[in-house]
Amino acid sequence: MCASKVDSILPTKIPHQTQQYRQLASKLVPAVLSRDLYRLTQQLQKIERIADKPKEQASLWEKWSTAVAKSQDMVEKRTGSFPEISFPDLPVSARADEIRDLIRENQVVVIAGETGSGKTTQLPKICLQAGCGRRGLIGHTQPRRIAARSVGSRLAEELKTTLGDKVGYQVRFSDQSNRDTLIKLMTDGILLAEIQRDRYLSAYDCIIIDEAHERSLNIDFLLGYLKQILPKRPDLKLIITSATIDVEKFSKHFNDAPVAEVSGRNFAVDIVYDNMQESTLDLDRLIIDRLLDIESLKKQGDVLVFLSGEREIRETSLAIRRAQIPHLEVVPLYARLSLAEQRKIFSPHKGRRVVLSTNVAETSLTVPGIGYVIDAGRARLSRYSYRTKVQRLPIEAISQASANQRAGRCGRVQKGTCYRLYSEEDFASRAEYTDPEIIRTNLAAVILQMLHARIGDIRDFPFIDKPDSRMINDGYKLLEELQAVDKKGALTRLGKTLVAIPLDPKFARMLVEASKLGSLSELMMITTGLSIQDPRERPADKQQAADLSHKQWQHEDSDFLSLVNLWQHFEEKRQELSGNQFAKYCRANFVSPLRMKEWRDLHHQVHSACRSLDLTDNKQPADYRSVHCALISGLLGQVANRQDKWEFLGTRNRKLFIFPGSGSGLSKKPPKWIVAGSLMETTKQFALNVAKIDSDWLPSLAAHLVKKTYSEPFYHGKNGLVMAMERQTLFGLTIVEARLTAYGKLAPEDARNVFIQQALVEHGYRGKGRFLKHNQSLLEELQALEDRFRRRDLVAEQKIIYNFYDERVPQGIYNQVAFDQWRKEAEGKDASILKLTRELLLLRGLSVDEQAQFPEHISCGGLDFNLTYRFEPGHGQDGVSVAIPLPILHQVPRFYFEWVVPGMLRDKCIALVKGLPKQLRRHFVPVPDFVDKILLTTRAQDRPLTEVLAEQLHRLSGVKIADSDWRQDVLDSWYLTNFILQDEQGESVAVSRSLEQLQIDFKQQISQGLKQSSNDELSRKNITEWDFDSLPEVISLKRGAMTIKAWPCLRDSGEAVDIELQDNPLVAENLTIQGQLRLALIKGRQQINYLNKHLLRGSDLALKAAAVGQRQVLVDAIISASFQQSMFADGSAVRDQDEFERRYHEGLSEVVGIAQQMAEIIETCLPLLHQCRKQIRAMNLAAVYAKSDIEAQVSRLFMPATISRMSCEQIEQYPRYIRAIEVRLEKLPMQVSKDRQWLEEIQSFTERVSDYDTSLFSRALTMDLESYQWALEEYRVSLFAQQLGTKIPISAKRLDKIWQQLHEKLRRF
Secondary structure (H helix, E strand, C coil), rough: CCCCCCCCCCCCCCCHHHHHHHHHHHHHHHCCHHHHHHHHHHHHHHHHHCCHHHHHHHHHHHHHHHHHHHHHHHHHHHCCCCCCCCCCCCEEEEEEEHHHHHHHHHEEEEEEECCCCHHHHHHHHHHHCCCCCCCCCCEECCCCHHHHHHHHHHHHHCCCCEECCEEEEEECCCCEECCCCCCCEEEHHHHHHHHCCCCCCHHHHHEECCCCCHHCCHHHHHHHHHHHHHHHCCEEEEEEECCCCHHHHHHHHHHCEEEECCCCCCCCCCEEECCCCCCCCCCCHHHEEEEEHHHCCCCCEEEEEEEECHHHHHHHHHHHHHHCCCCCEEECCCCCHHHHHHHHHCCCCEEEEEECCCHHHHHHHHCCCEEEEEEEEECCCEECCCCCEEEEECEECCCCHHHHHCCCCCCCCCCEEEEEHHHHHHHHHHHCCCCCCHHHCCHHHHHHHHHHHHCCCCCCCCCCCCCCCCHHEEEEHHHHHHCCEEECCEHHHHHHHHHHHCCCHHHHHHHHHHHHHCCCHHHHHHHHHHHHHCCCCCCCCHHHHHHHHHHCCCCCCEEEHHHHHHHHHHHHHHHCCCCHHHHHHHHHHEEEEHHHHHHHHHHHEEEEHHCCCCCCCCCCCHHHHHHHHHHHEEEEEEEEECCCCCEEEHHHHHHEECCCCCCCCCCCCCCCCCEEEEEECCCEEEEEEEECHHHHHHHCCCCCCCEEEEEEEEEEEECCCEEEEEEEEEEEEEEEEEEEEEEECCHHHHHHHHHHHHHHHHHCCCCCCHHHHHHHHHHHHHHHHHHCCCCCEEEHHHHHHHHHHHHHHHHHCCCCCHHHHHHHHHHHHHCCCCCCCCHHHHHHCHHHHHHHHHCCCEEEEEEEEEEECCCCCCCCCCCEEEEEEHHHHHHHCCCHHHCCCHHHHHHHHHHHHHHHCCCHHHCCCHHHHHHHHHHCCCCCCCCHHHHHHHHHHHHHHHCCCCHCCHHHHHHCHHHHEEEECCCCCCCCCEECCCCCHHHHHHHHHHHHHHHHHCCCCCCEEEECCCCCCCCCCEEEEEECCEEEEEEEEEECCCCCEEEEEEEHHHHHHHHHHHHHHHHHHHCCHHHHHHHHHHHHCCCCCHHHHCCCCCHHHHHHHHHHHHHHHCCCCCCCCCCCCHHHHHHHHHHHHHHHHHHHHHHHHHHHHHHHHHHHHHHHHCCHHHHHHHHHHHHHHHHHHHHHHHHHHHHHHHHHCCHHHHHHHHHHHHHHHHHHHHHHHHHHHHHHHHHHCCCCCHHHCCCHHHHHHHHHHHHHHHHHHHHHHHHHHHCCCCCCEEEEEEEEHHHHHHHCC
16 A cells, blocks of 8 residues: 555554454555564464563553554655656656555555667656655666666656665665665666575565566576565565566466566657678678768668677677778777766767677667667577586677667667668577577576575575576585585585685685685685786777787786786785876776776775674785686686697686686796686687696695595505506596595405515515415516526416415405514414415326426537526516626537437427428428427437537438528527526626527637736746747636636737637737748848848849739748748647757758749749730729729738738649739720629629638638639639649639538638
């Protein structure tokens, strides 16, 4: 009931009957202030209850009556202050009486007033006419602060009052209202906040929810909450209004509330659709074409262009300016625009203005002078994905309701035209209304507030459109992530703290953590800065200057600390400067002073809230870690790890990129780990407001969220624990990888199994128990037996050993400490409780014959060797190995070890025979039978195995096998003995499967060792005569515990000889032959002096012409040959003094004669050689190959080494050899090709002996090799000068036969 004046309702006496009290209570409703009604009603009920206490009842009645009277006076005062109400010429004014009656008669009224109908400004006045505002405020909500201010100003102007008096407004950080205010404009967020202080909104007697079609989260929550309290507040009026509202849905929600529809604009609006295909022209071109169409109409009116975002506004603005349409001013309009640029829109101007706007101009905000609207038909709409936990900003087609709202922006000052840049069919196919925010946003903050206010479960809350259960669950999960609710969804102690902080729950969680870490001061700056619109401005025409100015506060690693720097800088300036100076300084640095004020006001609110919660702020600046750990506590779902140069992998398998506009510059040099203040999806998922972090900070902060998995458990010998690799994931993102952690308490049973297997079975145990050494020795002994026989069926499997320990070790023991405690007690009762037995481990025994097949020791050449075995295919020591001390390496028989293991020999021989070429192999089928026959008749010997096999196979089948037919590569490496060379300390110095290679590689080292031998009685230097009894052929030396052989020799050192020790008897013999010749030459100085004087005397010119070397060099070689032939012609080594003296004296008389004979023969050859030289110089290029060959032949014949070793018989052939060269030169011009062919044949024979070192050969083998070379000279004669004849029958076939016999000796050697 509404009336112009309130009559007194107080009875003269205290009521005595219940009916009287009920009547009195009902009279209170229209008579007292709405905020007093509940209190007075409760007091009246108390008065009724104490009727049995007259005195107390009388006292309370008196107080109550005074309060009622006072409240009535306030109602009368407010009623008397109502301003004069008049209505302008607007569509809604014509229906004011009808709407007034609806409001009086109904608690809820839904009004659909078209755009331009005047509903926003006129409805509060109609409510005043209906009597609302007397008992409480008429609350009028707007979705945006700018709208609340502008509507309040307009309404105050129409009611002829000042803003803040009868008409007030309240937005965040600004409250311009008082006790006398009748109409209060405010944002829906302000009304929502008042619920926390005033559960039933008792300060209001009428609430107008304007622009309800926007269906923001606040609006939907308010409508649901009001539906709950309306039955408890029958005196409260609710009006819901908008231009494009789904009246049926709203009416049904409020129990079929009456609906009033008001026509709209004063002027008609023509809708013009664009039927062109989207791909035909781009958006900028379409807009420019429409602007040209408008210009062609020659009519006044500004243009409002709706675009989807700031980037599109910038691009379109640039395109319009480039089009150079005359008298056209282009201005932007979007939420982040600075106030100065916003004011441009409302300022007077010349010409036509084009306002490029986002959907901020779609409702509430009326841009003046709009005659035309160009609607691109799309908007960037915020949508939250519960799957990815990202607030997406996709560009979507707007709904029909939004399109109509946009069209309604024109036609207010003149007939308007709305150009829709899409087809009519497209419009008709779109959704009728925009999806409410409640179904496309995160609900965590709503749930938290509802839990705190005890409003009830959100699932049962009367929303107009109930949110998806998955969105509700997601909200609870976020609160659980912040530890604001427990797993059952109940509010925690921390959650109650978060509610008291006027920020987003994430930010509130950061502040609580910051208080613990000592960074609350910085976090209050950061969280409040993130909660408001960024105060840093970037005017479109001064972006570079703005960026340069903002850079002074930039932190290189953190956008959050950039906010701290910004706050601290401007706080200092605020205290230094006056209000006007500070505002100017802000604008000069491209910072909004208004937003800085909002930031400061919010900071003050938060600071006060923190103080009330006993959250202490820090006095000293916090370090980087403290600040960012606090931030992470509220942003655990927004950490990410860099995968490549630019891309990050975030939680829930999100791929992120740092937003290019990041002030810290991290987008240009991304760190390994980041935390993001927010995630936004446009074309990609971007991380906004990022900072570099250390992943080591995450495990403790996310301990309640991480999932831990354990892998690769193993026994750690040093600490005696079973450890495992721990992997921690935070929403699928790995934050800890392969961290060692104790596994026992996590999985006791598994840990015990690992302990038994790896500590006991695999011998990882390092305790003091002696049982393990016993078990290990026994296993090594038995495993060595398996290695020796190359079998894996002798020793029991590990499972048997595991079962042995498993039966004895009690449950619950999984580490060394616990095991040792039990072991000491158990071994005290039974000392062998943990000792394995041979009977348990050995599956079968081995006979003596079987063991003989794989011997552990062998003897050869008077030396004993130990053999070791390993059965591990692929290992370097797989097979049989023998350790050879370095000092006796030269004594080891080269081929004997090819035979040493009978158990392997048969398979080895079979493999060799099977590796023969097929045409040979087919004669030895079946191969095993042939091998068995061979092995019955052969025994181990120091000969190549393949050589013996070839002989035996030839004996059995008559088939000859060449050495080149055998393929050693067909043998597995384990068939070859592995030689381990050890020094005197027993340390391994080399390992090889080739004994020959070892002997070559270490020959010099062995020789040096023999030279350093301690046998000083034998070794001598600078010996010039044989003054010692004898030179032993072999001696024995002690080298540590070993006895090694060495072979003394006489080494020719030029002017004397030395007695040295050699590791090779053949080398010692060859050196001794040279040494004894040197002693004879020293002793025969008289003969040498004579021969030096007379040999080749006067032949210097002839020698030079023949080009065979200097006279003295040839003379020295002839003297050496004469002494050798006269005294040591048999080529043997002399071993005692008497034999040397005998040979010397017997041969001394022949020295001069032999030398003169050799010199005369050489002198006879010189003229012939001179002629040959002339012929060679005259040869043409075609025979240059022959020149090289002849010069090489002559050089070889006359080189000192050749002459010093030859006999008289050999030198007698020289004239014939030189004559053969002469004949060859004479025939050469006529048979160049034949000569070349012969030369190639000779070279094939010569190359066979070019690489042999005769110092390692026996004297007999050396002489055979020299005989082959002299046979080659005879073969030359047979080819080039056959008429001269040869000393021996010779041909290529015979020469090849000689080589085969020689090669066989060389190979065996």
